[in-house]
Amino acid sequence: xxxxxxxxxxxxxxxxxxxxxxxxxxxxxxxxxxxxxxxxxxxxxxxxxxxxxxxxxxxxxxxxxxxxxxxxxxxxxxxxxxxxxxxxxxxxxxxxxxxxxxxxxxxxxxxxxxxxxxxxxxxxxxxxxxxxxxxxxxxxxxxxxxxxxxxxxxxxxxxxxxxxxxxxxxxxxxxxxxxxxxxxxxxxxxxxxxxxxxxxxxxxxxxxxxxxxxxxxxxxxxxxxxxxxxxxxxxxxxxxxxxxxxxxxxxxxxxxxxxxxxxxxxxxxxxxxxxxxxxxxxxxxxxxxxxxxxxxxxxxxxxxxxxxxxxxxxxxxxxxxxxxxxxxxxxxxxxxxxxxxxxxxxxxxxxxxxxxxxxxxxxxxxxx
Amino acid sequence: xxxxxxxxxxxxxxxxxxxxxxxxxxxxxxxxxxxxxxxxxxxxxxxxxxxxxxxxxxxxxxxxxxxxxxxxxxxxxxxxxxxxxxxxxxxxxxxxxxxxxxxxxxxxxxxxxxxxxxxxxxxxxxxxxxxxxxxxxxxxxxxxxxxxxxxxxxxxxxxxxxxxxxxxxxxxxxxxxxxxxxxxxxxxxxxxxxxxxxxxxxxxxxxxxxxxxxxxxxxxxxxxxxxxxxxxxxxxxxxxxxxxxxxxxxxxxxxxxxxxxxxxxxxxxxxxxxxxxxxxxxxxxxxxxxxxxxxxxxxxxxxxxxx
Numbered sequence: 001x002x003x004x005x006x007x008x009x010x011x012x013x014x015x016x017x018x019x020x021x022x023x024x025x026x027x028x029x030x031x032x033x034x035x036x037x038x039x040x041x042x043x044x045x046x047x048x049x050x051x052x053x054x055x056x057x058x059x060x061x062x063x064x065x066x067x068x069x070x071x072x073x074x075x076x077x078x079x080x081x082x083x084x085x086x087x088x089x090x091x092x093x094x095x096x097x098x099x100x101x102x103x104x105x106x107x108x109x110x111x112x113x114x115x116x117x118x119x120x121x122x123x124x125x126x127x128x129x130x131x132x133x134x135x136x137x138x139x140x141x142x143x144x145x146x147x148x149x150x151x152x153x154x155x156x157x158x159x160x161x162x163x164x165x166x167x168x169x170x171x172x173x174x175x176x177x178x179x180x181x182x183x184x185x186x187x188x189x190x191x192x193x194x195x196x197x198x199x200x201x202x203x204x205x206x207x208x209x210x211x212x213x214x215x216x217x218x219x220x221x222x223x224x225x226x227x228x229x230x231x232x233x234x235x236x237x238x239x240x241x242x243x244x245x246x247x248x249x250x251x252x253x254x255x256x257x258x259x260x261x262x263x264x265x266x267x268x269x270x271x272x273x274x275x276x277x278x279x280x281x282x283x284x285x286x287x288x289x290x291x292x293x294x295x296x297x298x299x300x301x302x303x304x305x306x307x308x309x310x311x312x313x314x315x316x317x318x319x320x321x322x323x324x325x326x327x328x329x330x331x332x333x334x335x336x337x338x339x340x341x342x343x344x345x346x347x348x349x350x351x352x353x354x355x356x357x358x359x360x361x362x363x364x365x366x367x368x
Numbered sequence: 369x370x371x372x373x374x375x376x377x378x379x380x381x382x383x384x385x386x387x388x389x390x391x392x393x394x395x396x397x398x399x400x401x402x403x404x405x406x407x408x409x410x411x412x413x414x415x416x417x418x419x420x421x422x423x424x425x426x427x428x429x430x431x432x433x434x435x436x437x438x439x440x441x442x443x444x445x446x447x448x449x450x451x452x453x454x455x456x457x458x459x460x461x462x463x464x465x466x467x468x469x470x471x472x473x474x475x476x477x478x479x480x481x482x483x484x485x486x487x488x489x490x491x492x493x494x495x496x497x498x499x500x501x502x503x504x505x506x507x508x509x510x511x512x513x514x515x516x517x518x519x520x521x522x523x524x525x526x527x528x529x530x531x532x533x534x535x536x537x538x539x540x541x542x543x544x545x546x547x548x549x550x551x552x553x554x555x556x557x558x559x560x561x562x563x564x565x566x567x568x569x570x571x572x573x574x575x576x577x578x579x580x581x582x583x584x585x586x587x588x589x590x591x592x593x594x595x596x597x598x599x600x601x602x603x604x605x606x607x608x609x610x611x612x613x614x615x616x617x618x619x620x621x622x623x624x625x626x627x628x629x630x631x632x633x634x635x636x637x638x639x640x641x642x643x644x645x646x647x648x649x650x651x652x653x654x655x656x657x658x659x660x661x662x663x664x665x666x667x668x669x670x671x672x673x674x675x
Contacts, residue, residue, distance in 0.1 A: 056534040084580055088491025089507060092484040092551065093499065096514060099548045100522070107525035117528070167400055180662050181404045184411065187658040187665075189609035191626040192647040196410045200417065200640060206426055208413065240406070245669065252670030294515075301518050304611040308630050322520045322612065329616070335524050342520040353516055 016080050024077030031067040038063040068094045111340040117333045130340040139316050140341055143324040144348070146231065150302060150320065153235040154295050158288065160239070161246035166276075168247070169254045186244040190304040197237055198309035224310055227317030234318045237305055242298065246291045253287030254280070289360045296356070300349055321345045411655070417644035418442040425640045442641030446649065463628070463649065470608055470624040471653075473539055477546035478603035482596055484547070485554030490584060490592075492555075493562040494570070508559070515552040519612050522548075527616055537618045545613050550603040557602070560671040561595030562588070598668030601661055608654060625650040 039060045044050045072090055075083035114126040134140055168179060185193075201207045202223040213221035224230040257280065265275045303322035306312060312319040312327060325338045325345075417425065419438035429435035440449035447457025491497070492508055499507065526545060527536070535541035565588060573583035589596075611626040618627060629650055632643055658665065 057532045058534060061533055081580070085491065085495045086497065087581075088487045088495070088584075089497060092488035092511070092555070093507065095484055096511060096548065096551060099544060100514060100517065103522055103525040103529060106529060107521065110525060110528065115528075117531075163399075164403060167396055170396060172396060172400065176662075178400050178404060179666070180659055181407050183662055183665065184655060184658050185407050187605055187654040188411075188651045189611070189626050189629070189654070191609075191611050191629045192414075192651045193410070195629060195643055195647050196414045200644070201410060201413055208409075208430065240410075244407075248666050248669045252666070297515055301612075303519075304626070307611075307615075322518060325520050325523075326612070326616070329524065329527075335528060338520075339524045342518070342524065345518060346521045349516060349518060 016078070021078050024074040027070045027077075028067075028074040031063070031070040035060065035063040035067045064098070068098070107339050107343065110336055111343050113336045115334070115336040117335055123336075126336070130337050133337060134341060134344065139319065139324060140321075142316050143319040143321045144345075146317075146319055147300065147321055149231065150235060150238070151296055151299055153239065154292060154299060157239045157243055157295070158246060158292055161243050161291075162250055162284075162288070164243070164247045165250040165254055168251055182247060183244045185241050188241065190241060191308055193237065193241055194305045194308035197240070198233075198305065202233065224314065224318075227314055230310060230314055230318050234306060234310065237309070238299070238302055241305075242295065245298075246295055249291040249294075250284065250287060253284050257283050286364050289364060293353075293356060293360065297353070411651075414644050414648045414651075417640055418642075418648050420641050420644075422641075442639075442643075442645035445639065445642035446645050448645070448649070463646070466623055466625050466628045467649075469539060469622055470626075473542050473546065473622070473624060474604050474607035476539075477543045477607050478550065478600050480543065480547045481550045481554045481603050482558075482600045485551050485599065486558045486592070486596055489555045489558035490562050490588065493559055494567065508555075511555045512552050514548070515556075519549065523613065523616050526613075530617060537621050539622045541617060542614060542622060542624070545617070546607045546610060549610070549613075550606055553606070554599045554603060557599045557668050557671045558592070558595060561592045565591055594664065594667065595671070597661075598664040598671070601657060601664050602668040604657070605654060605665070 041050075041052055042054055042057055042060050045052050045054055068091075071094065072087055075086045075090065077083070079086070110123070112125060112127060112130065113123045114129065115123040164182060168175060168182070172178070188196075201209045204210055204220070204222050209223075210221045222229070223233045261279055261283070262275060265279045270278065301322060302320050303326060306318055306320050306323040307326055310318045312323055316324070321341070325341050328334065328341070329338045416430065416432055419432060419440070419442065420429065420436065421439050421441050424436040427436075432438045440451070443449035444452050445459065446463055447453070447455070447460030448463075452460075488511065492504055497504055497507060502510065522545070530536040530541050535544075569587055569591075570580075570583045573587045574580070578586065609626060610624070611630065614624045614627045615630065618624070629643075629646055632646060
């Protein structure tokens with residue numbers, strides 16, 4: 001969809017007076033200068049060279065906002081009609097850039113320092129100490145390995161979601177009711193889910209699921225006792241919330257398949273099973289891969305359920321990277337180490353996702 | 369020979385076919401109903417538990433009026449039962465405050481994301497940009513790549529920055545961050561929407577003398593409105609349920625509902641009934657939205673799945 005070249009060809013007659021252009025440039029550079037000036041003054045105060053009576057860094061923020069507005073306005077002033085087009089994308093671009101690029105750069109600075117927010121000494125650069133600590137931190141590697149396991153569970157989720165989508169796509173009555181019912185888990189807040197299912201229904205003594213397990217002959221059902229079972233329980237709870245998401249994407253794909261294809265296969269003598277594997281499934285491959293990739297992205301952010309139900313226990317068996325860093329910060333308020341872990345995680349994710357997307361690209365090519 | 373012989377009847381093969389059809393029906397509906405139970409039982413459990421008392425919980429009673437007599441215990445502890453609703457209640461005030469925080473933050477950030485995201489998606493689907501070396505596909509990638517960014521990476525830098533900017537524990541702070549997190553999703557959905565609208569529409573409008581923005585506002589916006597509603601609702605769901613940032617960046621003033629729910633579990637001996645009441649109150653708005661606006665949610669999630 002990202003086509004180069006204007007789709008809308010508009011010939012405009014822009015006669016912008018020189019004075020207006022000059023004014024436009026003046027406000028952009030003027031506010032930029034103002035921002036730099038205010039920031040410089042604040043840095044001077046922060047480093048203790050001078051005292052201007054700033055309470056916090058808000059003045060810099062306000063100056064930056066003025067600059068952002070001036071930049072947008074200036075586009076129209078300087079470039080006329082073209083500036084107005086830029087105005088569609090520019091606000092979002094400035095917003096995202098300001099809220100990600102700057103914090104990321106700042107985070108890079110924090111990542112290589114020892115910074116305990118509650119201690120009075122403040123930030124201290126400590127070079128590669130954090131990396132060394134990470135290298136010998138078994139809990140972090142354990143959390144990373146857990147993420148691999150959690151991501152692997154997506155295949156099972158995918159299979160269930162595909163099955164449900166096929167059922168919803170079949171000739172059934174009350175389809176809308178089933179669709180709404182299947183969708184509801186996605187709407188619930190993970191915190192409420194972790195309370196409802198994780199704490200209440202899985203309660204070892206009188207939770208309904210424990211009763212069910214006992215009914216089937218399990219002695220002393222405990223869903224968070226052993227590491228493997230605890231991990232599986234978290235996987236199931238997360239799957240419960242997100243299966244609808246994959247299901248709906250797959251359902252949309254199924255509905256887009258022309259009926260004629262399946263009918264043609266039936267005429268050619270394919271039974272249901274072969275029809276699925278040789279017609280439906282290959283046609284669904286692109287949608288499936290998109291759904292799985294998006295699901296992986298969401299899975300990598302998994303934290304709320306773990307934080308609220310097990311807080312990583314038993315012995316870090318259910319920890320995700322996010323929940324581990326969350327606890328690392330909550331317990332020791334060490335910002336530096338946590339940030340470094342997060343950055344390492346980001347690098348790993350970017351590499352892994354690039355690899356997966358390349359792989360997906362190669363898989364999809366020959367078939368479509 | 370005998371005139372009464374039945375001429376038309378189901379052949380052996382047909383009857384087998386009929387039987388097979390019935391078994392497949394039963395299997396399909398069986399699985400559908402089983403999964404419906406799996407999806408709805410936790411919600412049912414929450415509602416019923418909020419009307420239980422301690423012994424009911426211990427005994428594991430399930431069906432109100434049959435197993436046990438419903439009581440207002442859970443809702444009374446929230447100050448929302450019939451006998452306490454008119455009285456002063458600090459818990460209810462607390463709850464309402466959190467509820468308002470959640471509502472204001474999620475609605476504002478979703479609206480902001482839909483506005484910013486729709487404009488950007490429209491621009492990217494119609495015009496050719498060059499920001500420095502970045503062209504359209506690069507700009508699109510720049511927006512969508514935010515989706516991969518895990519929240520932890522931003523969390524701690526934001527914590528420190530917000531502390532310096534005095535934005536910690538404020539609604540504005542959370543709104544900014546939430547807008548950022550849902551923006552890529554909105555752009556993804558809206559890009560799809562605008563891409564499916566033919567450019568001839570605007571060309572006609574432009575010939576008739578409208579400006580680019582005028583054509584966008586009067587011609588395109590009404591057509592793309594269902595898509596925008598879908599994006600808005602999806603953002604609303606995500607921001608209403610967000611816990612991680614809210615737990616890190618708020619403490620007393622700007623807490624959202626998930627933070628309140630989570631903070632209750634830590635107290636000594638969980639009172640299940642009041643937790644159930646609180647959880648149910650927290651998820652109720654989204655259940656309503658899910659049931660009423662299901663069409664839009666599905667539309668939003670299906671965007672991008674089918675090209």
